[in-house]
Amino acid sequence: MTQIKQIFTDNIFRKTATTFFTLMLQGMYFCAISQSVDTIQIKQLQEVNITEKAIKKEVYSATPLQVMDASKIERLNVTQLSDAVKFFSGATVKDYGGVGGMKTVSVRGFGATHTGVSYDGIPVSDGVSGQIDLGRFSLNNVSLITLSAGQSDDIFQPARLFASAAVLKIQSSTPDVSEEKKANVNAELKAGSFGLWNPLLYVEGRLGNSFSASAHAEYLTSRGNYPFTLRYGTSESDSTSYEKRENSDVETWRTEIALFGKLKKSQQLRLQCSYYQSERGLPGATTFYYIHSKQRLWDKLFFSQLHYEKQCGHDFSFQINGKYNRTFQHYRNPDSWSSDSTALENNYYQNEGYGSATVLYTPADAWSFSLANDVFYNDMDSDLPAFAYPERYTWLAVAAGKFNKSYITVTANILSTVVREYVHYKDIILHGNRKAPDSERFSPAFSVAIRPFQNEEFNFRLMYKEIFRMPSFNDLYYSQVGNPDLKPEYTWQYNVGISYNKKVCAWMPQITAIADIYYNKVENKILAVPTKNIFEWSMKNVGKVDIYGVDFNLDTYFVIVNNFRFLLNATYSYQKALDVTSETDPIYSKLYKHQIPYTPEHSGGGAFTFENPYLNFSYSVICSGSRYSLGQNIPENYLKPYSDHSISIGKQVKWRVVSFSGKFEILNLFDEQYEIVRYFPMQGRAWRVSIGVKW
Numbered sequence: 187m188t189q190i191k192q193i194f195t196d197n198i199f200r201k202t203a204t205t206f207f208t209l210m211l212q213g214m215y216f217c218a219i220s221q222s223v224d225t226i227q228i229k230q231l232q233e234v235n236i237t238e239k240a241i242k243k244e245v246y247s248a249t250p251l252q253v254m255d256a257s258k259i260e261r262l263n264v265t266q267l268s269d270a271v272k273f274f275s276g277a278t279v280k281d282y283g284g285v286g287g288m289k290t291v292s293v294r295g296f297g298a299t300h301t302g303v304s305y306d307g308i309p310v311s312d313g314v315s316g317q318i319d320l321g322r323f324s325l326n327n328v329s330l331i332t333l334s335a336g337q338s339d340d341i342f343q344p345a346r347l348f349a350s351a352a353v354l355k356i357q358s359s360t361p362d363v364s365e366e367k368k369a370n371v372n373a374e375l376k377a378g379s380f381g382l383w384n385p386l387l388y389v390e391g392r393l394g395n396s397f398s399a400s401a402h403a404e405y406l407t408s409r410g411n412y413p414f415t416l417r418y419g420t421s422e423s424d425s426t427s428y429e430k431r432e433n434s435d436v437e438t439w440r441t442e443i444a445l446f447g448k449l450k451k452s453q454q455l456r457l458q459c460s461y462y463q464s465e466r467g468l469p470g471a472t473t474f475y476y477i478h479s480k481q482r483l484w485d486k487l488f489f490s491q492l493h494y495e496k497q498c499g500h501d502f503s504f505q506i507n508g509k510y511n512r513t514f515q516h517y518r519n520p521d522s523w524s525s526d527s528t529a530l531e532n533n534y535y536q537n538e539g540y541g542s543a544t545v546l547y548t549p550a551d552a553w554s555f556s557l558a559n560d561v562f563y564n565d566m567d568s569d570l571p572a573f574a575y576p577e578r579y580t581w582l583a584v585a586a587g588k589f590n591k592s593y594i595t596v597t598a599n600i601l602s603t604v605v606r607e608y609v610h611y612k613d614i615i616l617h618g619n620r621k622a623p624d625s626e627r628f629s630p631a632f633s634v635a636i637r638p639f640q641n642e643e644f645n646f647r648l649m650y651k652e653i654f655r656m657p658s659f660n661d662l663y664y665s666q667v668g669n670p671d672l673k674p675e676y677t678w679q680y681n682v683g684i685s686y687n688k689k690v691c692a693w694m695p696q697i698t699a700i701a702d703i704y705y706n707k708v709e710n711k712i713l714a715v716p717t718k719n720i721f722e723w724s725m726k727n728v729g730k731v732d733i734y735g736v737d738f739n740l741d742t743y744f745v746i747v748n749n750f751r752f753l754l755n756a757t758y759s760y761q762k763a764l765d766v767t768s769e770t771d772p773i774y775s776k777l778y779k780h781q782i783p784y785t786p787e788h789s790g791g792g793a794f795t796f797e798n799p800y801l802n803f804s805y806s807v808i809c810s811g812s813r814y815s816l817g818q819n820i821p822e823n824y825l826k827p828y829s830d831h832s833i834s835i836g837k838q839v840k841w842r843v844v845s846f847s848g849k850f851e852i853l854n855l856f857d858e859q860y861e862i863v864r865y866f867p868m869q870g871r872a873w874r875v876s877i878g879v880k881w
Contacts, residue, residue: 244685244698244700244739245643245645245685245686245687245698245700246595246635246637246643246645246685247334247338247339247635247645247647247685248339248595248596248597248633248634248635248647248648248649249334249335249336249337249338249339249633249647249649249681250276250334250335250336250649250681250683250700250702250704250737251332251333251334251338251339252274252275252332252333252334252739253330253331253332254270254273254274254330254331254332255329255330256328256329256330256359258755258793259325259328259331261753261793261795261804261806262793262804262806263804263806263832263833263834263851263853264325264806265285265325265853265874266285266289266320266321266323266325267289267320267321267323267324267325267328267331267356268281268289268291268320268321270325270331271291271320271331271333271354272791272808273757273791273792273793273806273808274333274757275737275738275739275757275758275759275790276293276294276335276735276737276759276761277291277292277293277333278291278292278293278295278784278785278786278789279291279320279862280292280298280784280862280863281862281863281866281868282862282863282866285321285382285406285408285410285436288319288321289319289320289321290317290318290319290320291320291354293333293335293351293352294335294351294352294679294704294706294733294735294737294761295706295731295733295735295761295763295782295785296351296352296677296706296708296733297317298316298317298318299315299316299317299655299658299675300350300351300352300653300655300675300677301317301318301350301351301352301353301354302346302347302349302350302352302353302354303318303320303353303354303355303356304347304353304354304355304356305323305356305358305491306356306357306358306456306458306491306493307343307344307347307355307357307493307507308344308491308493308507308509308540308542309344309346309347309540311511311538311562311564312513312536312658313536313538313564313565313566313578313658313659314534314536314566314658314659314660315658315660316655316656316657316658316660316661317658322462322464322485322487323356324386324402324404324440326374326386326388326402326404327358327359327388327400327402327442328356328357328358328359329357329358329359329360330355330356330357331354331355331356331357332354332355332357333352333353333354333355334352334353334355335351335352335679335681335702335704336351336352336631336633336649336651336679336681337597337599337631337633337649337651338353339588339595339597339633341546341554341555341556341586341587341588341597341599342503342505342544342546342554342556343544343558344507344542344544344558344560345542345544345558345559345560345582345583345584345601346540346542346560346562346582348558348582348584348586348599348601348631349582349601349603349629349653350653350655351651351653351655351677351679351706358442358444358458359388359390359400360398360400360446361390361391361392361398361399361400361446362390363390363391363392363398365392367843368391368392369389369390369391369392370389370390370391370880370881371387371388371389371880371881372387372388372389372878372879372880373385373386373387373388373878373879373880374386374876374877374878374879375876375877375878376874376875376876377874377875377876378851378872378873378874378875379412379872379873379874380408380409380410380411380412380869380872381407381408381409381410381411381435382406382407382408382874383405383406383407383408384404384405384406384407385404385405386402386403386404386405387401387402387403387404388400388401388402388403389401389402393445396447396448396449397445397446397447397448398445398446398447399443399444399445399446400442400443400444400446401441401442401443401444402440402441402442402443403439403440403441404438404439404440404441405438405439405440406436406437406438406440407435407436407437407438408435408436409434409435410431410434410435410436410467410469411430411431411432411434411435412430412431412434412869412870412872413428413429413430413431413870414428414429414430414431414472414859414867414870415428415429415859415867416428416429416472429472431469431867432467432469432479433467433468433469433470433479433480433481434467434469435466435467436464436465436466436467437464437465437466438462438463438464438465438466439461439462439463439464440460440461440462441460441461442458442459442460442461443458443459443460444456444457444458444459445457445458452496452497452498453494453495453496453497454493454494454495454496455492455493455494455495456492456493456494457490457491457492457493458490458491458492459488459489459490460487460488460489460490461486461487461488462485462486462487462488463485463486463487464483464484464485465482465483465484465485466482466483467479467480467481467482467483468481468482468483469866471864471865471866472865472866472867479521480519480520480521481517481518481519481520481521482517482518483515483516483517483518484514484515484516484517485513485514485515486513486514486515487511487512487513487514488511488512489509489510489511489512490509490510491507491508491509491510492506492507492508492509493505493506493507494506494507500548501547501548501549502545502546502547502548503545503546503548504543504544504545504546505542505543505544506541506542506543507540507541507542507543507544508540508541508542509538509539509540510537510538510539510540511536511537511538511540512535512536512537512538513534513535513536514533514534514535515533515534515535516531516532516533516534517530517531517532517533517534518530518531519531532568532569532570533568533569534566534567534568535566535567535568536564536565536566536567537563537564537565538562538563538564539562539563540560540561540562540563541560541561541562542558542559542560542561543558543559544556544557544558544559545557545558552589552590552591553587553588553589554587554588554590555585555586555587555588556584556585556586556587557583557584557585557586558582558583558584558586559581559582559583559584560580560581560582560583561579561580561581561582562579562580563577563578563579563580564577564578564580564659565577565578566659572611573611573663574609574610574611574621574659574662574663574668575609575610575611576607576608576609576621576622576659576662576663577607577608577609577610578605578606578607578608578656578659579605579606579607579608580603580604580605580606580656581602581603581604582601582602582603582604583601583602584599584600584601584602585599585600586598586599586600587599592637592640593636593637593638593640594634594635594636594637595633595634595635596633596634596635597631597632597633597634598630598631598632598633599630599631600628600629600630600631601628601629601630601631601653602626602627602628603625603626603627603628603629603654604624604625604626605624605625605626605656606624607621607622607623607624608621609621609663609670620670621670622657622662622670622671622672623670623671623673625656625674627654627674629651629652629653629654630650630651630652631649631650631651631652631653632649632650632651633647633648633649633650633651634647634648634649635647642686642688643686643687643688644684644685644686645684645685645686646683646684647681647682647683647684647685648681648682649679649680649681649683650678650679650680650681651678651679652676652677652678652679653676653677653679654674654675654676654677655674655675655677656674657672657673657674657675657712657725661712661725662725664725667724667725668725669724669725669726672712672725672726672727673710673727674710675708675709675710675711675712675727676708676709676710677706677707677708677709678706678707679704679705679706680704680705680706681702681703681704682702682703682704683700683701683702683703684700684701685698685699685700685701686698686699686700692745693744693745693746694742694743694744694745695743695745696742696743697740697741697742698739698740698741698742699738699739699740699741700737700738700739700740701736701737701738701739702736702737702738703735703736704733704734704735704736704737705732705733705734705735706731706732706733706735707730707731707732707733708729708730708731708733709730710727710729711727711728711729711730711731711767712725712726712727712729713725713726713728713729713767728767728768728774729765729767730765730766730767730768731763731764731765731766731782732763732764732766733761733762733763733764734761734762734763735759735760735761735762735763736758736759736760736761737757737758737759738757738758738759739755739756739757740754740755740756740757741754741755742754742755749797749798749799750797750798750799751796751797752794752795752796752797753793753794753795753797754792754793754794754795755792755793756790756791756792757790757791757792758788758789758790759788759789759790760787760788761785761786761787761789762781762787763781763782763785764779764780764781764782765777765778765779765780765781765782765817766778766779776818777817777818780814780817780818780819781813781814781819782817783813783814783815783816783817783823784813784814784815784825784862784863785813786810786811786812786813786827787811787812788809788810788811789809789810789811790809791806791807791808791809792806792807793805793806793807794806800837801835801836801837802835802836802837803833803834803835804833804834804835804836805831805832805833806831806832806833807829807830807831807832808829808830809827809828809829809830810827810828810829810862811827812824812825812826812827813825815863815864825861825864826860828858828860829858830853830854830858830860830868831854831855831856832851832852832853832854832855833851833852833855834849834850834851834852835849835850836848836849836850837849843881844879844880844881845879845880845881846877846878846879847876847877847878847879847880848875848876848877848878849875849876849877850873850874850875851873851874851875851876852871852872852873853869853871853872853873853874854868854869854870854871854872855871856871857870857871858870
């Protein structure tokens with residue numbers, strides 16, 4: 187309680203709380219005024235059904251935006267969310283192998299800590315490592331995935347979604363019910379190689395005239411004991427042996443309950459409660475002296491989040507978001523011993539409380555302005571000796587404006603960030619209660635999209651964004667490595683791009699092409715560097731990175747005759763991400779102008795689908811050029827290129843009100859042995875079958 191009182195006596199946080207609640211009350215006030223003035227006009231409006239296909243958001247966006255809906259995900263032969271993200275251009279997914287391996291995403295060379303993730307419009311966070319494990323998300327109830335580099339055109343969103351270099355948005359399914367059919371049930375079972383079983387159940391229904399609800403439950407288990415080739419050296423001619431991945435099993439539960447409300451056609455409410463639990467083996471790296479790892483990891487994650495939105499007449503809209511998140515992690519390593527001669531076991535706890543209020547003002551058709559305030563609290567607890575017990579209080583405020591006409595879109599915003607840090611070391615004498623410095627920063631962003639031709643869907647865009655990221659709790663306080671004096675990493679983004687959508691002819695109704703050229707810069711990059719010897723490292727602000735790249739996306743489909751069509755989409759990325767920390771430093775001169783680790787210069791992917799009344803066929807491929815596992819680009823650190831091909835056949839049959847579906851897939855068709863992260867081999871050829879029923 188003493189600490190909390192100290193926080194709110196801080197002048198900045200007193201102003202923060204005042205501003206946050208003032209903004210919330212003003213939004214409600216404006217809504218009340220607007221509603222009373224425009225009540226008659228609203229009642230006179232009649233509902234209009236729009237049936238014309240909407241133009242893709244990617245084409246008219248002022249910033250690089252990629253969209254993947256549920257139908258496109260279905261065609262990609264993917265198992266997890268991370269598999270789908272690999273098909274976005276400019277995205278690099280670090281995959282540690284197997285269904286249960288950790289998966290993180292970085293965009294355009296920035297690193298996973300600079301990529302924000304939101305679930306149904308509310309940010310997801312991990313204060314410990316600063317990066318989100320995509321393996322915790324299910325694809326089975328996802329309706330839309332979007333990836334934006336820079337700042338999206340949407341200014342009516344929480345301030346926290348302005349605070350990352352890139353944002354991956356995940357939108358879950360909403361109930362599709364009507365007065366005629368008040369409930370839907372979807373049951374599915376997937377089974378596959380290496381002991382994969384994945385049953386799921388999704389139920390949705392109406393609750394009166396204004397509310398609907400959904401419930402989703404999913405179980406997944408896999409032995410993960412796939413074969414791989416172990417090489418005793420770095421070249422193809424070195425000795426090899428054939429092993430099986432051990433301690434790679436996983437068992438997970440996911441449940442989610444959601445309540446949706448539409449009140450008086452001008453108000454929306456969404457309340458969600460979700461629980462995730464997993465137990466998995468940590469197989470470890472495969473090296474010359476390979477020892478089967480016995481490490482285990484248990485995760486438990488609970489969150490509850492609320493979104494309320496109200497449209498107030500023609501001029502004002504108002505939204506409130508709130509979230510509570512609690513994470514528990516238990517790690518056990520029987521091969522390592524603690525001070526009392528027992529197997530090493532550690533427990534970690536995270537808590538987050540989050541609140542957001544945003545007001546949107548639209549004085550004219552072309553103009554809109556928004557104010558957003560977010561306040562959130564993070565803490566971490568552990569049973570480690572001499573742990574820091576950090577707490578972080580953060581306030582984000584955004585003022586944004588947008589001008590949108592048929593020929594131009596201009597968006598600008600400025601983000602204010604205030605961070606206050608506190609620690610509670612048990613051993614004050616040893617640590618002196620050292621904490622990270624407080625931070626305050628203004629970060630601007632600007633974008634413009636020009637459509638010079640009235641009768642053509644051609645778009646030219648420019649974007650600039652400046653942002654920074656706070657060091658994670660691991661960076662600051664990890665035992666014997668953390669550095670409380672770390673400064674934030676600063677980034678600058680520049681982008682020039684074009685997009686074009688064209689109806690070519692009757693048999694090619696649409697072709698969409700998007701290309702972007704970008705330059706990114708990172709300063710004060712946080713790196714682990716040796717101190718007295720190679721066994722003692724410390725986190726320091728020493729890194730600088732220059733990133734140049736090109737992203738290209740193509741999407742089209744061909745119609746042969748009715749109900750027979752080919753769908754094609756392809757992506758390509760070129761990325762030169764160079765370490766420019768120092769040309770003269772004895773250590774970092776060896777890395778100067780070298781490609782940063784795990785970043786291929788060339789990468790891409792694509793999917794081809796043949797849809798027909800009989801049996802649908804899909805083919806997808808992911809390709810990556812050569813990479814280096816460490817910063818020095820020498821043969822010992824070289825990782826060879828790879829390509830992963832998959833095919834599937836499927837059929838859906840409808841009988842009365844019941845729909846049956848079946849699908850058979852072959853993953854990694856050519857059984858290519860490759861690694862995304864060195865010494866963590868990926869799964870070779872595998873099969874998967876799924877059957878489902880909807881009614």
